[in-house]
Amino acid sequence: MTPPLRVRVRPYADLARYFPGTGAVREVDVPAGATIQDLLERYGVDAEPRLTLGLNGELAQRDAALAAGDVVDILVPMSGGA
Amino acid sequence: MAGSAGSVRRRILRVDLTTGRATVERPEPHFMRLHMGGRNLIAHTLLTEVPPGIDAFDPENRLVFALGPITGVSVPGGSRHSVGAKSPLTGLFGESEAGGYWGAELKRAGWDAVIVQGRAPHPVYLWVHDDEVELRDARSLWGELTGPVEARIRADLGDPQVRVAQIGPAGENLVRFACIVHDLNEVAGRTGLGAVMGSKNLKAIAVRGTQPVTASDPRAIAGVARWVAQETLAPGEPHHRLHTWGTGAMVKSKQLEGHLVTRNFRDGRLPGGDQVDALAIQELTDHEMDRCYACSVRCKKRVKITRPDVEVDPKYGGPEYETMAAIGPNTGVVDVMAVCKGHEMLNALGMDSISCGATIAWAMEMVELGLMDEHRLSGETLRFGSADDLLRVIGKIASREGVGDLLAEGSLRAARTLGADAEARVVHVKGLEVAMHDPRAMPEMRRNYPVTPTGGDHTGAAGKRSGLRNTVGLCHFLQYDESTTLTLLNASTGWDVSPDELHATFERGITMARLFNLREGLKPEDDRLPDRLHQPVRDGPLRDRLLSRDTVRDEVRAYYRDHGWDPATGRPYADTIEYLGLGSVAAAAQATTFVAERREALPAGRPPYAPQPEENGAPAE
Ligand code: SF4
Numbered sequence: 206m207t208p209p210l211r212v213r214v215r216p217y218a219d220l221a222r223y224f225p226g227t228g229a230v231r232e233v234d235v236p237a238g239a240t241i242q243d244l245l246e247r248y249g250v251d252a253e254p255r256l257t258l259g260l261n262g263e264l265a266q267r268d269a270a271l272a273a274g275d276v277v278d279i280l281v282p283m284s285g286g287a
Numbered sequence: 288m289a290g291s292a293g294s295v296r297r298r299i300l301r302v303d304l305t306t307g308r309a310t311v312e313r314p315e316p317h318f319m320r321l322h323m324g325g326r327n328l329i330a331h332t333l334l335t336e337v338p339p340g341i342d343a344f345d346p347e348n349r350l351v352f353a354l355g356p357i358t359g360v361s362v363p364g365g366s367r368h369s370v371g372a373k374s375p376l377t378g379l380f381g382e383s384e385a386g387g388y389w390g391a392e393l394k395r396a397g398w399d400a401v402i403v404q405g406r407a408p409h410p411v412y413l414w415v416h417d418d419e420v421e422l423r424d425a426r427s428l429w430g431e432l433t434g435p436v437e438a439r440i441r442a443d444l445g446d447p448q449v450r451v452a453q454i455g456p457a458g459e460n461l462v463r464f465a466c467i468v469h470d471l472n473e474v475a476g477r478t479g480l481g482a483v484m485g486s487k488n489l490k491a492i493a494v495r496g497t498q499p500v501t502a503s504d505p506r507a508i509a510g511v512a513r514w515v516a517q518e519t520l521a522p523g524e525p526h527h528r529l530h531t532w533g534t535g536a537m538v539k540s541k542q543l544e545g546h547l548v549t550r551n552f553r554d555g556r557l558p559g560g561d562q563v564d565a566l567a568i569q570e571l572t573d574h575e576m577d578r579c580y581a582c583s584v585r586c587k588k589r590v591k592i593t594r595p596d597v598e599v600d601p602k603y604g605g606p607e608y609e610t611m612a613a614i615g616p617n618t619g620v621v622d623v624m625a626v627c628k629g630h631e632m633l634n635a636l637g638m639d640s641i642s643c644g645a646t647i648a649w650a651m652e653m654v655e656l657g658l659m660d661e662h663r664l665s666g667e668t669l670r671f672g673s674a675d676d677l678l679r680v681i682g683k684i685a686s687r688e689g690v691g692d693l694l695a696e697g698s699l700r701a702a703r704t705l706g707a708d709a710e711a712r713v714v715h716v717k718g719l720e721v722a723m724h725d726p727r728a729m730p731e732m733r734r735n736y737p738v739t740p741t742g743g744d745h746t747g748a749a750g751k752r753s754g755l756r757n758t759v760g761l762c763h764f765l766q767y768d769e770s771t772t773l774t775l776l777n778a779s780t781g782w783d784v785s786p787d788e789l790h791a792t793f794e795r796g797i798t799m800a801r802l803f804n805l806r807e808g809l810k811p812e813d814d815r816l817p818d819r820l821h822q823p824v825r826d827g828p829l830r831d832r833l834l835s836r837d838t839v840r841d842e843v844r845a846y847y848r849d850h851g852w853d854p855a856t857g858r859p860y861a862d863t864i865e866y867l868g869l870g871s872v873a874a875a876a877q878a879t880t881f882v883a884e885r886r887e888a889l890p891a892g893r894p895p896y897a898p899q900p901e902e903n904g905a906p907a908e
Contacts, residue, residue: 257540
């Protein structure tokens, strides 16, 4: 059996509530071959209507495959402002 | 249950600073319902009272502080008002909104609007205490920063609860993007209204009111207020997010998506640029959240910094997103402390952060390209990314010292003294520096900026949602749908406005602003985006995306058509003017020559505009 992948997630602002642990960076395990979408589903974040995703600092889509040590940014649209 | 009370006073205060006389006007109920307030009342006043073609600093220009019918009602978001005049920056329709407490206080004093005309022989401030109106000597306040002025006016009047709208030194010095500062942190920022106030020798309007604003149907109002309060407590809801972080929490996603406004809209992302955001401010500064009148969302930052190298006074609030971007990544600056300091300076000196930041960013690019010579720089350094340069030049612009004198004219006027290469790099629409949302990535802004009557303005008067918020006096951030807005309007005023009438109110506002602009010389080719926004950003995921001029031109024409204007010339059709009840306004304004005739008559009973126009304007979140 292929061992799970450990990736680092940076959930922005109140998205932190979906992930175990504390702090700005959360380490989580996902099955080998998992995509960002799999990660989102596993933690229930896919219910959020609009997300901006980053993989290792670059804009990413949900079908991007994950590798061990990847850093995943998960952001929601927030207020604009005057 | 509708009662006899209502939130409209039907009283407009007119102050002629040349003669020193104040008069009370009592418009007919029909007039108040037709024009309501905010942008609509401003557009009506400018059209019917400002002589065509005058300079914005002519005493005959009007400065209008217009509340909305909801302003002052105790409901979240019911704090907004607008200020308007012919703009010294664009020479066109000038208007900008503010929240805070000042508008609600003016309503409590018994007024729907203040119209200022003329020019005082020496600096004065206006004191409005319910029905008592007085012009007081402000010579000793001239030249002072906004913070000390508010304190001195309150001491002078012996009442710490007086609310003050004022200009800073920038307005006195006729900086063309000077703003009007309310409660030290709520600015009517755009289009240079502070300079108009300065040209009239009016330092401030201090207000105190003691008459409660009673809604016609308080239960309906309370129901909406309860819903907002509940949402504010629910994690994941927009009101909760706004409550927790305020504005400026989407900088990181802009950076990732590649449309962070960077170095005069040139780049698209910037190393460290995403550090200038609301979360960083929360983490790095001593801050708390404050609110506007009656608002449970409490999204207003108050930032305090006490460090050996930088101190920031929380009485000036804290930077909102536009300020963070305009004097942050747009000037290449990623030091969040410097951005907080810059915000404090802008509110103390009384300047619009968007136009000021954008003008400095443009100047930095000119220096980088060698298009601004030593003589014009007069010893100043202006380097992208230098917080020291940024803060120093903010001060020089307000005092019009050295290169600050040139930049105080705004980026377009300054560029015209340098030549075509410099002008081609100004990011403006109609002379107003474009706000910090990039239309190359945001379709709603792409549709909005070219047609907004004030120019490159993100609050989106061009769109129905934001146009109506402005007119009725409601904050854009509240997640009210159109039916809730209508409920609030009727429950506040006791009127029975229908969805169609509300829609017509919006159309009336933009059509009057259009007529004013046409009369003042606007051409259809001015409804465009600047060259820079038709070039791709230099870095990031959007570096290959080109926004075509055809796309923008087609959308502008569609906008004209949807609003009952001639798609070729942008002139309102005669049947639109008639349908909206604006025939006498157009005649009084000497604007009938700017009205077009439709080639084919409309089918009977059909309104001359689209029933649901495409939404332009401020993003809902
Ligand atoms: S949402 Fe924020 S800006 Fe709007 S009224 Fe409430 S506190 Fe003021």
